[in-house]
Amino acid sequence: TDNGDSKRLLGILDVVALSLGLREVGKRPQVVYAGNRALRERVTAELGSQTTVHVADNLRPTVETEHIGEVANLVNTLYEELKMAELPGFGEVVAWSSYPPQPTARAFSQMVRYFAALYQERVLGLDLGSNSVTIAVADEKNLQVAIHSNRGMGEPIAEFLDAGVVREIQKWLAIDVAEDTLADFLQTKALYPGTMPMTDEELQVEQALARYFLREAAGGAARNWAWPAAGSTVPPFALLLLRGQALTQAPRSAQALLMALDALQPTGVFAVALDQYGVLPALGLLALRHPLPAVQILEGGVLLDLGWVVAPRFRAAQGQTILRVRVNAEKQGQLNVEVAAGDLTLLPLAPGEQAELILEPSRRVDVGFGPGQGKTITIHGGTAGLVIDARGRPIELPKDQEERQALLQRWRWDMGG
Numbered sequence: 001t002d003n004g005d006s007k008r009l010l011g012i013l014d015v016v017a018l019s020l021g022l023r024e025v026g027k028r029p030q031v032v033y034a035g036n037r038a039l040r041e042r043v044t045a046e047l048g049s050q051t052t053v054h055v056a057d058n059l060r061p062t063v064e065t066e067h068i069g070e071v072a073n074l075v076n077t078l079y080e081e082l083k084m085a086e087l088p089g090f091g092e093v094v095a096w097s098s099y100p101p102q103p104t105a106r107a108f109s110q111m112v113r114y115f116a117a118l119y120q121e122r123v124l125g126l127d128l129g130s131n132s133v134t135i136a137v138a139d140e141k142n143l144q145v146a147i148h149s150n151r152g153m154g155e156p157i158a159e160f161l162d163a164g165v166v167r168e169i170q171k172w173l174a175i176d177v178a179e180d181t182l183a184d185f186l187q188t189k190a191l192y193p194g195t196m197p198m199t200d201e202e203l204q205v206e207q208a209l210a211r212y213f214l215r216e217a218a219g220g221a222a223r224n225w226a227w228p229a230a231g232s233t234v235p236p237f238a239l240l241l242l243r244g245q246a247l248t249q250a251p252r253s254a255q256a257l258l259m260a261l262d263a264l265q266p267t268g269v270f271a272v273a274l275d276q277y278g279v280l281p282a283l284g285l286l287a288l289r290h291p292l293p294a295v296q297i298l299e300g301g302v303l304l305d306l307g308w309v310v311a312p313r314f315r316a317a318q319g320q321t322i323l324r325v326r327v328n329a330e331k332q333g334q335l336n337v338e339v340a341a342g343d344l345t346l347l348p349l350a351p352g353e354q355a356e357l358i359l360e361p362s363r364r365v366d367v368g369f370g371p372g373q374g375k376t377i378t379i380h381g382g383t384a385g386l387v388i389d390a391r392g393r394p395i396e397l398p399k400d401q402e403e404r405q406a407l408l409q410r411w412r413w414d415m416g417g
Helices: 007-021 037-047 069-086 090-096 104-119 156-160 163-170 179-191 200-224 253-264 280-287 291-299 401-414
Strands: 031-033 053-055 123-128 133-138 143-148 239-243 268-274 304-311 321-329 333-340 344-347 354-361 375-380 385-389
Touching: 007 037, 031 037, 031 069, 037 053, 069 090, 104 123, 104 133, 104 143, 104 239, 104 280, 123 200, 123 253, 133 200, 143 200, 156 179, 163 179, 163 200, 179 200, 200 253, 239 253, 253 268, 253 304, 253 385, 253 401, 268 375, 280 291, 304 354, 304 375, 321 385, 333 344, 344 401
Parallel strands: 031 053, 123 239, 239 268, 304 385
Antiparallel strands: 123 133, 133 143, 268 304, 321 333, 321 354, 344 385, 354 375
């Protein structure tokens, strides 16, 4: 903290100075200092003779406050200058472009912020790539971005391939897959992340792997950002944006939604959209200079609306009625459904069709508006329709293998798998 104890920080400074001295001059990393303001000159003096030192506002000037904006922008700039410049042909491509390039995660997060401003509510964006997982959370005032470069559906698989991870992946398989067969597939996926599943077995393994990486990344973000623990991995939001090959190229779009629900285990009422053509980062870059074309492209339907999700938080015995749902749709008329604890229900609602959704939760059941508080909202249909996820938070899978596999298979069928 500013003007706080300096003894420990100076000890870290000595270690950094020693490690810099052990490296060749051309291979020394640059240093970003965002700590105690009183030590800025000393840090610059001691490290400046060995490498480039950048100074930013203190991340935590007091115990109660955190200022991450300036240092985040600085690190983004350094990434663009140092990391992206190593790409073959990068300089030539930059010379052709009238826009400065940006990392995909940064451009994608700009679109998450755009949707948060549009909805005037919290929006969550997930990008499951081959070498990283990006989580962006934005509301009207703030944007938080976490880039997990040690997660992803490609090379990072090899780093996590141990018995514990294999068992965690097996937990989400509705079929029997031997550990050595699973390990062989994962090693191949690490070497060739662009390969497509050719059998139902490979598809289930890839989707189980996607669940694992999404949940690990969301759990890391929850710990770093001190999200309140309430059964769900993530805080409530109004819109979920999904992108990444494992999600966009699922045989049925509802499978992508099920992967996200299993991994994040969110609560509340929210819409879900899929970046089916991978355009959101490009639009994020375009919108900084030409916002109107970006809006027109979005209105043209480049995002795939999956529909809406209702995920109540509750404590009730399996099979007990916890929620009554009424849907008044433009074309399909009225639909009344009683939802029991443990149910995963998919109600058809055609893409673009508007409907009035009336939620009547039982006492102590919270659908996002307080225990026992119902609400009437307007929703629209999507390729998956309206999903009522009453499996509880956290989702408890049976310990018996046959029961667990039967339950997972039922959920796949329920979601059109």
